[in-house]
Amino acid sequence: MATTLSPVLSAHWDADRSWTLETYEANGGYAGLRRALTMPAADVVTAVKDSGLRGRGGAGFPTGLKWSFLPAPDGGPRYLVVNADESEPGTCKDIPLMMANPQVLVEGVAITSYAIGCHHAFIYIRGEVLHVYRRVLRAVDEAYAKGYLGKNIQGSGYDLDVTVHAGAGAYICGEETALLDSLEGRRGQPRLKPPFPAVAGLYARPTVVNNVESIASVPSIIANGVDWFRSMGTEKSTGFGLFSLSGHVTRPGQYEAPLGITLRELLDMAGGVREGHELKFWTPGGSSTPLFTAEHLDVPLDYESVGAAGSMLGTRALQIFDETTCVVRAITRWAEFYAHESCGKCTPCREGTYWLKQVLARIEHGQGTLEDLDTLLDVCDNILGRAFCALGDGATSTITSGIALFRDEFEAHITGGGCPLDPAASALFEYTPRGRADLHALSGVPAGTVGA
């Protein structure tokens, strides 16, 4: 039986002015908060624990369990920080969600804060998406005005303030401890753990850091019950999630479905791969997850199955590439992204991504050697698991998996003196590739300039 979509978060994205509190309330919004405020806080935590909700930011850590790691209250403040710094290439779920339905996030923040005994929550939004930042600011304003935030929420005696903060343009700030440093006004670089944020997070106080989608899933769990949530997904990957299809697909977009759905099913709903073409490779969870191919079309998209198949569910950013795509070119672009976004704190990531980027660029332009492929793999091995945080690991995923799956294509670039594929053919729009010299002219940086 084919899996069907299960729109919850996205159920009313098509409503008129879906982002307003009015629309949200008209569609049953804030029932979860009202319900939660009648429950003891510990029961809310238990409900989320029992629901099996796992972190939707990529790592898949059980959300309720994370909350329960907070030490017993000591009278001091404790914080909820929502990680809305969605910056990974291909990942586009939190930003559409906040754009179309910011109130579900605000409600989730209120319920979660109530559950963990937090009176000041922060939403850290990627600074580049100004429109989303404004929309969430407005949503928080509306919620304050209607008494869903602020003092004595809905007459419960519970107080909560929410601060919306815009980041300053660093992928690393999606790493939770770097996010906390950034939020505190420091350079965004990952912190040494332990202590973990649950013990000493924001301003050295106990802190829960959760992804937007995780928090936004909480109201429905409280409103509809644990069993409802568990009825979707698989045993260990319960519930629903946003699957973001992009690339060479007929109808790209967000497909909200139970975990465990397969790409084949999703592609059917999305009208298949670009007409006249066939699937070459895809990322199951964004640019830091090892590549899949058509072979993996029937891998259930849940945490365990994707892991068992050699990749990661990640952020369910399904980037679809058809046979016109040069895998070397795609991987080089990703490698350039990681070199640009490496924070610089640790050696493997800072130096390794710089090296990988240069070697890949040479290969892409036909100036590589066969030895370079072994060097790439060995450098990846020297980064993976040696870096300070997961950014370095993510930088290697597509390279190692790409060479494993498409070694022939890499070698063709080297032996053939350039790319055998036509970049214009893979474009979804009219496109004339520019030479590197033109690119430099555009960027204002003289050719030959070194540095990211």
Add this chain to the structure above:
Amino acid sequence: MTTTTPKPATPAATSAPAAGEVTFTIDDVEVSVPKGTLVIRAAENLGIQIPRFCDHPLLQPAGACRQCLVEVSTPDREGNLRAMPKPQASCTLEATPGMVVKTQRTSAVADKAQHGVMELLLINHPLDCPTCDKGGECPLQNQAMSNGYATSRFHDVKRTFPKPLAISTEILLDRERCVLCQRCTRFSDEIAGDPFIDLQQRGVRQQIGVFDPAVLGFAGSDRAETYRGVQPDGTPLPVAVGQPEVDPRGPVGMATLDTSGRAFASYFSGNTIQICPVGALTNAAYRFRARPFDLISTPGVAEHDSNGAAIRVDHRRGVVLRRLAGEDAAVNEEWISDKDRFAFTWQGMPDRLTVPLVRDRAEDGTPGELRTASWAEALEVAAEGLAAARAAGGVGVLPGGRLPLEDAYAYAKFARVVLGTNDVDHRARPHSAEEEAFLAHHVAGSRMSVTFADLESAPVTLLVAFEPEDEGGIAFLRLRKGVQKNRNRVFSVAPFASRALDRLDARLLAAAPGTEPEVLDALGTPRADGVLAEAGQALDASAIILVGERLATIPGGLSAALRLAERTGARLAWIPRRAGERAGVEMGTLPGLLPGGRPVTDAQARVDVAAAWDVERLPAEPGRSAGEILAAAAEGELGGLVVGGVDPVDLPDPALARAALERVGFVVSLEVRASAVTALADVVLPVAPPVEKAGTFLNWEGRPRPFPQALTSTAMADHRVLDALADAMGTMLGLRTVAQAHAEIDAIGAWDGARVPAPAVAAAQPPTLGEGQAVLATWHQLLDAGRCQDGEAFLAGTAQRPVARLSPATGAAIGVATGDAVTVRTGAGRIVLPALLTPMPDGVVWVPVHSTGSSVRPTLRVDAGAVVDVAAAALPAADVEAAAPTGRRAHAATTDATTTDGEVL
């Protein structure tokens, strides 16, 4: 302590570790360490070297370089050993019970990980080892050999930066060599509290830098001047040579001024060079001057302050090229001040005295010119002159405050035995009879009653007339460590909260000069309120009171400090500035004290010492203090003076000192370099600077700090010269060698008789201030115009610019705002400095004692507590901008922003 035991046959045979101990295994060796020990430290103690860059035992773990990766397994709940999936950084990993660690010696994974990280570190590192200062002593070079591949697979383009970046006039940064271990930034932040450099940018462009708008990319920011290198004599290369004035490629140049108008600098910045594991940080004076393998290293002790910091003197062919911090956990840990590190050129300046000089006198006694003489002749002339002077009113002895204890002892003995006088006083600074009584009562013979370790552990420290950084140097670092680590509290009785006090989170007990006794007496009494009450409650037997030498100038100050210590049970320690002050107190170069803290007035004490010295009797009356000696000499009461390392500018009244030297019949000067005394001396006997003799400084704790002779030299130490002089005068002093001095000092031993009673001097009445008048507050800055910093222009560039501090109300009363010029005037002269309005008591003005353009004693002829006139003045137009708080101009005119009138010696 770490102990190692052979691995027992069965785990069951392991004896239970002591409480707080953790037993685990490194490379199949079982080891027990205190809980919380990092794996890398435990391995070190076993003799297993794990390569590392960011790790430093005195800094917080960073885990940034990833060089120290090891393979780790830990037991799970059932006790089954489970391997961690990734190699772990041993510099951030605390040992846990049952952990099994495999380093590169036993694990291929760890070895590969380390080789991999090393290869990555080297891809962007230049191959300039042959010209790099660090080459030959470089942890990167060494560990690339021990834990790296012989060849590189990196064929691409290396990252480069314009170089060098001048962090300050002294510290230069070659960013392409940097491995971004963050030791320097962590030192600046954690230890010194001067975050004058920090990480900037990200990824491969991440770099260490100053607050440079050009790097940080602010619009409209000026690019600073380029560092062009130096000529052999140390002067900067002229504009015409080398690179253009502004490097077109990027931001290279001087540090930008911060909002207070100061350039980013630190008194401890040199430590960043020493802990840099590559050649990224260098200093201007040493850059490209030597190869480490050509240097001879001799341990030494810093001569600039009373801390007695361990140093290493690196020299080549008889020339000192640099000094590094030595390691002494009990004293300076691994840190020294920039003055200790860079100010060593003074002892090799062209004005060094190498041969004795004698001044011929005409028949009528008119002094002629100095001429060189043989030692035999000079000693004979000196002996005759001193014998005559002894008969004609006596001879006063001013040894100066910088002597090792052997030399101090020789002066003490020479004065009593050869000259038959107690007119000896090493205090070449403002002093008082109250101070001498305090020293005799409380300081002499109480060695090691308060130590550096106590500064770190005492929960409360009260500072009185003691500026911890300017006058304390590394004592400040220990205080700060205690504040950071143990949350100690510091209170300070001072006119304003200096940056040092800010960095100690100190509470200020604001006091105008002269009111310190009043503040001290109020502590712990019911009339105290606010911060006074808080300090009063905090002071108990676990507290420490630190008084500076300046308290001597406040009548009743030391008496009040003693009363406070008595009342609260707190321990009281005296931290003078100069290296020889404590040795002088203990060795008896004070008019009322004999060696071992024996009071001159005590008959038994005199008998003890007379017996040891094999003389019939010692003069029984306490002698004259330094001030009294000079006054008596100026009046013609004294026949002669023996003067050691004394700069008249440091004396309470330099004009009186000059008059005394001119008037007195016969002056013998024992000096390293020609000085103002030389110009007036009858016989000049050259003596050795610390690098050319062995000796023992006694630091403020009373801890002996022995040092060997670093350079081969024919120069003689003061004790040997005095011994020869005594010989020439027919008295056997018996102090030709250090060993002889030690034997005598040991034989005399400490005094166990009655101490001099505590001084009980009443505080002076506060002066009444007229319009435009203020009370003068003043102390020495660590880097100033002192003669021991001569010849080191790069260091001088990092000194704080002299300013006059006033309260906003005082400033408003005379119409002066921050940056405006203010005149401080007495009948003797005036000082003009830019004003810096500072929260402080009204009616007080602070200026530095002896900085360029602000030489208080020769110019104003007064000291702290005196009433001076303050008024608005005009600065030369060019300097106004430089002095303005937001001025972006680099240093063109910093030290010339002042003018000094009045007679200067």
